[in-house]
Amino acid sequence: MPAQPGPWLQIVGVAQEFALKEGKTTEDAYVYQPGAPGGRIASQLLVRMKGDAQPWSQTVRTAAAAVSPAVRVYDLETFDAVYREDERANRMLAQGLSVVGAVGLLLSTAGVYALMSFTLARRTREIGIRTALGAARVSAPTEQGAIRLWSRFCGNGCP
Numbered sequence: 001m002p003a004q005p006g007p008w009l010q011i012v013g014v015a016q017e018f019a020l021k022e023g024k025t026t027e028d029a030y031v032y033q034p035g036a037p038g039g040r041i042a043s044q045l046l047v048r049m050k051g052d053a054q055p056w057s058q059t060v061r062t063a064a065a066a067v068s069p070a071v072r073v074y075d076l077e078t079f080d081a082v083y084r085e086d087e088r089a090n091r092m093l094a095q096g097l098s099v100v101g102a103v104g105l106l107l108s109t110a111g112v113y114a115l116m117s118f119t120l121a122r123r124t125r126e127i128g129i130r131t132a133l134g135a136a137r138v139s140a141p142t143e144q145g146a147i148r149l150w151s152r153f154c155g156n157g158c159p
Contacts, residue, residue: 046079053078 049056053076064071120127 047053047056047060057073057076060076061073064073
């Protein structure tokens, strides 16, 4: 069954092509549609000016009202202020992820320590017997620890 045609649109202008990603194809084309009057569409309008934005606020509001009376200009900020706010949000996200990573690293370190302590505690009797038979006091635990670490890193298939 053929697809139903969509509503007809009136073309009021053509914008220059731009690419948001490398290797743009015709599948990546955009159609700009106006927002419905009275609709709640949040957008940002960038205006190039010299100096502070506040002295120009009435001029920008008047120009926006001349285009469409439904357009409301609520907040004028410099590009640097918008950039700083965006950068602050990204920094907070990075810091949060760093804290989660640090907690994960701490927990994994505690887990490895607990595993090695448990393994050594189970072999305390064996180490005592080996020491009693003449093994050096330091070599028995060290040798057992080295064997355990080697098997943990390589798996049971290591020679």
